[in-house]
Every structure is written in structure tokens, then in C-alpha cells.
Amino acid sequence: MGHGGKKSAQITWSEVEADAAGECACAHVDAIWRLRQVFEPELVEKGMEELFRDEEMPLVTTLAHMELHGLAVDTGTLHEMAAVMATDIANLEEDVYKSVGHEFNIGSPQQLSQILFEEIGLPKTRRLKTGAFATDKDSLDALRGVHPIVDLIFEYRELAKLKSTYLDPLPSLVNARTGRIHTEYNQAGAATGRLSSHNPNVQNIPVRGEAGARVRRAFVGRDNGPDPQLLSADYSQIELRIMAHITGDPGLVSAFENDEDIHAATASEVFGVPIDEVSPEMRRRAKVFNFGVLYGLSEYGLSVKEKIPREDAATFIRTYFEKYPGIQEYVSETVSSVRMNGYVQTLFGRRRYIPEIHSGNFNVRNAAERAAINMPVQGTAADIIKIAMNGLDERLTSNGMRSWMILQVHDELIFECPGEELEDVRKLCLDIMPASLEMKVPLKIDTKVGRNWGEMQYGEAVDLAAYG
DNA sequence: ACCCCGTGC
DNA sequence: GAAATGCACGGGGTT
Numbered sequence: 001m002g003h004g005g006k007k008s009a010q011i012t013w014s015e016v017e018a019d020a021a022g023e024c025a026c027a028h029v030d031a032i033w034r035l036r037q038v039f040e041p042e043l044v045e046k047g048m049e050e051l052f053r054d055e056e057m058p059l060v061t062t063l064a065h066m067e068l069h070g071l072a073v074d075t076g077t078l079h080e081m082a083a084v085m086a087t088d089i090a091n092l093e094e095d096v097y098k099s100v101g102h103e104f105n106i107g108s109p110q111q112l113s114q115i116l117f118e119e120i121g122l123p124k125t126r127r128l129k130t131g132a133f134a135t136d137k138d139s140l141d142a143l144r145g146v147h148p149i150v151d152l153i154f155e156y157r158e159l160a161k162l163k164s165t166y167l168d169p170l171p172s173l174v175n176a177r178t179g180r181i182h183t184e185y186n187q188a189g190a191a192t193g194r195l196s197s198h199n200p201n202v203q204n205i206p207v208r209g210e211a212g213a214r215v216r217r218a219f220v221g222r223d224n225g226p227d228p229q230l231l232s233a234d235y236s237q238i239e240l241r242i243m244a245h246i247t248g249d250p251g252l253v254s255a256f257e258n259d260e261d262i263h264a265a266t267a268s269e270v271f272g273v274p275i276d277e278v279s280p281e282m283r284r285r286a287k288v289f290n291f292g293v294l295y296g297l298s299e300y301g302l303s304v305k306e307k308i309p310r311e312d313a314a315t316f317i318r319t320y321f322e323k324y325p326g327i328q329e330y331v332s333e334t335v336s337s338v339r340m341n342g343y344v345q346t347l348f349g350r351r352r353y354i355p356e357i358h359s360g361n362f363n364v365r366n367a368a369e370r371a372a373i374n375m376p377v378q379g380t381a382a383d384i385i386k387i388a389m390n391g392l393d394e395r396l397t398s399n400g401m402r403s404w405m406i407l408q409v410h411d412e413l414i415f416e417c418p419g420e421e422l423e424d425v426r427k428l429c430l431d432i433m434p435a436s437l438e439m440k441v442p443l444k445i446d447t448k449v450g451r452n453w454g455e456m457q458y459g460e461a462v463d464l465a466a467y468g
Numbered sequence: 469a470c471c472c473c474g475t476g477c
Numbered sequence: 478g479a480a481a482t483g484c485a486c487g488g489g490g491t492t
Contacts, residue, residue, distance in 0.1 A: 108490055109472050129471075130491085136473060161474060164488055190484055194477085201486045204476035212475085239477090295482035304481075362479050374483040378477090382484095410477045410484085 051349050059386050062393040063185045070180030071406045075171045077218045082167040085159050092156040099149045106156055109135050166215050173200050192375050193350045193382040203409045217454030227419050228449040232456050233429035234412035236444040237262055238381045239294055245439040249326025256441035263287040269323040289320050294377055296370030331373055338372040346379035387436040395428055422449055
């Protein structure tokens with residue numbers, strides 16, 4: 001919904017004369033009808049009319065319901081947090097200036113580079129296009145412990161980011177009439193078929209870290225009372241399950257069929273130990289492999305990220321593909337297919353054209369290959385949740401329920417429910433969400449409930465009676 | 469308008 | 478031999 005643009009200096013419909021508005025609306029309808037004459041045959045020819053008719057068109061209504069209903073935020077909490085954070089940030093700035101000997105703009109990457117690497121003389125990082133040295137997280141991570149200013153920068157950045165991106169803008173996005181936040185979803189914003197969200201972007205609200213979790217707690221149920229009113233249902237490991245389904249790789253499929261911890265199972269395979277002897281470090285590393293393969297991670301990228309010799313990274317990747325040969329096959333077949341056809345597609349026929357695959361530029365071409373490898377997986381996940389959203393919206397409406405689907409965060413749906421409907425909505429989710437696609441592996445749904453988005457407890461474990 | 473950086477999945 | 482993990486949005490600095 002919405003026009004999806006970032007910003008526009010337009011007047012609103014309420015300021016337009018009724019006659020002029022009618023004229024304009026008719027012109028739109030006429031234009032859309034003529035566009036249909038052009039695009040409908042193309043959809044048919046490409047085998048995408050079902051995707052369009054049964055998935056995307058119903059989603060227009062579903063998203064409209066979500067946007068119009070909106071969600072409640074506790075603006076009091078946001079304002080308090082912003083005030084506390086302002087003094088924390090001021091104190092950190094003072095500490096930084098004292099450490100350097102003078103004031104400067106910590107938020108300016110150029111000035112910060114000058115201070116850290118020229119004035120203080122810290123070991124230089126990679127050079128940016130601008131000539132300055134990189135001050136991003138990974139670069140500064142290597143300098144922790146070298147000088148006390150590094151930790152101060154990290155603390156400053158964390159708080160400044162949260163305040164400027166979330167705490168300060170959110171209260172002003174509360175609609176005066178509804179008292180709620182009404183994000184706009186862009187249905188055709190992402191090249192893979194994912195949704196995007198803006199005004200505000202509800203798909204990148206912090207979740208990690210103590211300060212970040214506090215921001216999430218400001219997203220509350222309608223009454224903002226002690227009783228849980230929010231229900232979250234998310235697809236567990238949906239992209240790796242799709243990878244298992246597409247590739248049919250026996251190791252991956254059997255891990256999911258047996259409901260194993262997938263990263264532990266991968267660690268067990270790659271490191272050659274029984275699954276109950278997998279150490280936390282081995283599991284963490286296997287998780288990097290599993291996510292890396294979805295994005296086309298290279299041996300160089302792995303060696304940098306894991307701080308291991310390139311040869312070791314190469315060995316890991318080779319072993320990984322030996323254990324999951326179906327994945328290796330998928331990667332090479334996808335790349336040759338995109339070269340041949342010029343596009344890749346999801347299991348529902350959604351296409352992404354990638355002309356850069358023929359680029360003469362090595363970098364551009366490699367990036368195109370990685371995008372091609374990722375799209376069918378990420379895009380099929382997007383199709384699956386979109387179809388589920390339509391089913392859920394339809395059922396919530398036809399059942400006459402008072403619960404609302406209010407948020408989508410790629411693999412997660414959030415509902416605002418009267419307490420007595422929580423259990424019914426959970427059952428609807430468990431019923432509908434896995435049903436979008438018949439797969440070689442189960443689609444698993446985890447559910448949580450809570451009084452706000454930051455304090456959610458896993459479904460089965462929660463005794464709803466305890467909440468009265 | 470672009471760059472850098474950081475948040476989410 | 479290059480560059481080196483996919484998809485978004487937003488704040489703030491700089492030009």
C-alpha cells in the first residue's frame with residue numbers, strides 16, 4: 001500500500017476539491033484498465049497469472065487491513081527512554097572529548113577517522129573511497145583493547161543509533177486520530193518478492209542488546225495492560241527448509257524430518273562428531289556456513305569473517321559441499337540457469353531478471369551470481385508467508401474474530417488479540433501457515449505471546465491461566 | 469545525491 | 478586478477 005516513495009511534497013486527498021478528485025480517480029481507473037491490456041498477456045505468457053491473481057491481488061486487501069488497523073506504541077516509555085539516553089550520550093561525548101583533548105563530531109566518519117588514525121595513531125584500517133579509514137563495526141572491533149576510546153565509540157554509536165532512528169521519530173509517527181502507528185508496506189519493493197516497510201520501517205526494530213530490547217518493549221497491545229495481547233508466529237528456519245526442499249539433499253532433509261537442531265546437525269556432519277558432542281563453538285561455526293551458503297559466501301569472505309587462514313576456509317567449504325552435495329548442485333545449476341535464461345524464479349513462478357549476470361565487470365558478475373543463488377530461496381519464503389497472510393486475514397474476518405494481524409517481519413507475523421482469542425489465533429496460525437506449500441520437509445511454526453513485543457514467551461510453555 | 473554506518477530478517 | 482554474503486530502510490555527514 002501507499003506509493004512506496006520515501007517522501008513527497010504533495011497535498012493530501014482531503015485538500016482536493018471533490019470534483020477534481022473524482023476526475024483524477026477516473027483517470028487512474030482508465031489508465032489502470034489500459035495497463036491491464038498490456039500486462040495481462042505478459043503475465044499469462046510467463047506463467048505468472050496465478051501468482052498475480054491468487055497471491056498478490058488478495059494481499060492488497062490483507063495489507064490494507066494491517067495498515068489501517070495499525071499498532072499501539074507506548075509513547076510515554078519512548079520519551080522517557082529518549083531523555084535518559086540523551087544524558088547517557090552527552091556523558092559519553094564528554095568522555096570521548098576528554099580522551100582526545102578536544103571536541104569534534106563523533107558522528108562524522110571522516111572526522112573520526114582523522115582522530116583515531118592520524119591524531120591518536122591507532123593501527124590503520126582499510127581505506128574508503130573518500131580517502132578516510134574505515135570506522136565501521138568490524139574494523140573497530142579489531143582495535144578493542146588498544147585504546148579506551150574504542151569502547152566509548154561503540155557505546156556512543158549504539159545509543160545514538162537507537163535514539164535518532166527509533167526513539168525520536170516513532171512518537172511523531174503516531175496518527176493523531178487513531179493514536180497508533182500505521183506503517184506502509186511496499187508490496188513490490190524488494191527484488192526477491194519480500195515486502196518492505198516504511199513510515200516507520202517496522203521490519204528493523206531492534207531486538208538484540210539490552211537497549212535495543214527496551215525499544216521493542218514500547219510496542220504494546222491495545223490496552224497496554226498486564227495481560228498478554230500480542231501473539232507472534234514465526235517460521236522456524238524457513239530458508240534452510242526451502243533449501244532442503246528445492247535440493248532434496250538427503251542430509252538436510254533428514255535433519256529437518258527428525259526435527260534436529262539444524263546448525264548442530266551441520267556441525268556434526270562437517271566436524272565429524274556425534275551430534276551430542278557438538279561444542280557451542282562448532283555449532284556457531286556451522287551456523288555461519290548455513291547462512292553463508294544462502295548468500296553465496298566465498299572462501300575469502302569466510303576466512304575474514306571467521307579469522308581463519310584461507311586454506312582452512314576452503315577446506316570447510318569443500319567439506320560442507322561434500323556433506324550436502326545437493327546444495328552444491330543447486331548452486332551450480334542456478335548459476336548456469338540464470339546465464340541461460342536471464343532470470344531465476346521461486347517455486348511459485350515469481351521471477352527476478354538479473355541482466356548483470358552477463359556483465360563484463362568481474363565484481364558485478366559475481367554479485368549477480370550470489371543474488372541468483374539467494375533469490376529462489378528468499379523469494380519462495382516470501383511467497384509462503386504472503387499466501388499464509390491472505391489465508392489468515394480471510395479466516396480472521398470470516399470467523400468474526402476481534403483479533404488483528406498487525407505486523408509482518410519476513411518470517412514472522414504479529415497479532416493483536418483479546419486475551420480470550422489468543423489460543424484460537426495460535427491454532428489458526430499452526431493450521432494455516434504451514435499449508436502454503438507441500439514440502440519434502442515439515443514447515444515448523446513457533447508461537448509466542450506477551451504484553452509487548454519485547455517480552456514474548458514461547459507458546460506451549462506459557463500457562464495462559466496464569467494470566468487470569 | 470552520495471557515502472558511511474547500522475538495524476532487521 | 479579483480480572482490481570477497483542476500484534483501485531492505487533510515488539517520489547523519491558531506492559535497
